[in-house]
Amino acid sequence: MNREISEPKGYRGKYLVVNLSDETISERECDFSIIKKFLGGRGWAINYLFENIPQGIEPLEQQNILAICLGPLTGTLAPSSARYTIASKSPLTGGIGYSNAGGHFAPELAYAGYDAIFIHGKAKKPLYLFIENEIVELRSASHLWGKDTWETDRILKEELSDKFQVLSIGQGGENLVRYAAIMNNLSRAAARTGVGAVMGSKKLKAIAVRGTGAVEIAEPDKFMEIVHETLEKIYDDPAYPNLSYYGTPFLVDLAYISGGLATRNNQTGIFEKYEEISAETFDEKYRVKSESCFGCPIHCGKYSKVETGKYAGTKGGSPEFETIVCLGSKCGVGDLAAILKANELANKFGLDTISLGDTIAFAMEAYEKGVITSEDTGGLELNWGNDDVLIQLIEMVAFRKGLGNLLAEGTKRMSEKIGGGSENFALEIKGMEPPAYDVRTAKAFGLGWATATRGADHLAALPNFELLGYEPQKGFEWFGSEKAVDPYSWEGKPRMVVWHENFGAIVDSAEMCKYTCFSAYAVKPEDMVLFINFATGWDLKPNEILDIGERIYNLERLFNLREGIKKEEDTLPKRFSHEPLPEGPAKGQFVELDKMLPEYYKLRKWDFETGIPFKSLLNELGLLKQAEKYDLICEEGD
């Protein structure tokens, strides 16, 4: 093997394979001929899952695998590079599931000397994984089972040392809530696609890691130069002061102004109690200080506290914009203290605040329309804005009590169960519930939800470009249409989404934060390639890393196709594509998905009838073998 491939810097060169069924752990050396094709993080994880998960398994059975992967920049000064990907077959969608989180866990694992952990099998009794540099052990977690993520964090730190970083599931994951999250640093969540339920099904309660080693890079001087340049771009970004001071809650204000503040299960984009959940209110009443992920100059995370009133004593990390909307305005709740409490509970139980809030909002609309009644809810009155019910339901979901047992299945399964025409307002794509921003006011985001491999997902594409008020000329230069800068326009959006999806896959695989790359485009492919090259010593070209992104995206697509997710599921709930916004500045807007999808498929080189990537493309990307194995071959012109 070529030396350059076998010994890049940046990576640690080792990973762990843990089998919970027979309680074995093996340390393996990285095969850089594979990693160079997928980079790390999300890309490496999907490749491992594609190779090792048998087709058609139930996501909560023992054959599923939990992949935890770092990237070549983890643990370095590359801005906001402390992220990691956790992937598995999703219990929510049945397709590829992955989630990406920040905090301080990923660099600690890097300093312990590992690039990834792949977890197979299922433990007989609750276990946790202990890692202290070269010492790796499976230990009993009987004393932790039943505890929430904060208690688990506290107990493990008391037993081991507060230098350990802990990743854990709460009762949500233990009880197999289909949208359970995996938490670290109390409020950092690998939340989406139900990875926490997979961890719970394996009876793995936590991973505690301590690393005292170092991360070396290939070209330190050049690396620091690009770090410097990027930091300056980040600090010069007009959105930096807001993101840095208020965190994502400032997006509540932007969503309101655009008329896309999702309200009452997206029945409207105007929330009458907007001021009570605004960034200003958050700052005046609850924000204490910033709370950063490791090595992040943006530090959008906030520490907040409720001092008085019914929810006094509530504390912890942020609520994010997504949480404020999904557990707030989508449920009609305008009491920010209640939302903070709901956020704290979701973090402690380990639940995805997006899917949780959305499923409750769906249930509230079903209650409003009489599809479910107080007989079904055990007497609970699921009225819009009822914060007492919101708080009660969260605990009922985590423990699958009463109505909570149904809510724990997510919107799609709940709708199938209750019927009564509820499919018309069951907001989900491929089984996953949608994020906060109402995409009727941002069409590229709408297309991105429909095409994202993990279901309704704003982060696969995150095409912020359309929202930043750029000059039309820039829209033409980047995406071939001056109208690309207009969020209401659908023109130029397919190209915008393809570009963002491909580059986004790289960002998630290098494990940098999307805020650094997509909020001011401080890191573009030509910058990212420098970070990767100077860290590893490789000599990749910008177009090569975009190829890696396209490869990752197509492999995820193949995974979904082989698991039976059909092209027809690249769609939007009717509420977004056929029900125009009823009021406000974006009144009349809906997502013209039919106009965008054909061009999207054409640009992707996917067959419009079947959604299968063309053979010629897969050949170029080196994915032909994977497609042939599952008979996913489609020639152009067939």
Add this chain to the structure above:
Amino acid sequence: MSQKQVKRIFVQKEKCNGCRICELRCSFEHEGVFSPSLSRIYIHKVEEEGITIPKTCVICGKCIEACPENAISKSEKTGAISIDENKCTGRKNCVDACPYNVMSFNPSTSLAFTCDLCDGNPQCVQYCPEQALHYMTAKEFALYKRSEDSKIIKPEVIPE
């Protein structure tokens, strides 16, 4: 140099958000690698309470008294603690004596290490995104704390 004129690193803990960029920059400056274990500064954290406090050498001199080999002194140029690596025998008396847990020990070299103020240009101060660290004399810091410059600036929530 009189004690009053000595500059050291002062911490404004209300500004620290716990990002640990200081730890990364420090280890890189001194060791050429990224490793918080090799950093001369660290962030003490209590996450449940939102506590993040940078801890680094305040040049109290307890380590100087504790060293049996007389390997520790104050730098003539900066006043920083200076460890003579030829004299250090790795007995860790200084580590035990340090009241702030900022005298560290590198097991691979068997030597103690602590903040050397980057020879008068501390990189943690340069890289802190929140200006929570200040390289000043005690008097300068006292004046700074009373000035408008020291306040956290709250931006307008301006819609684009």
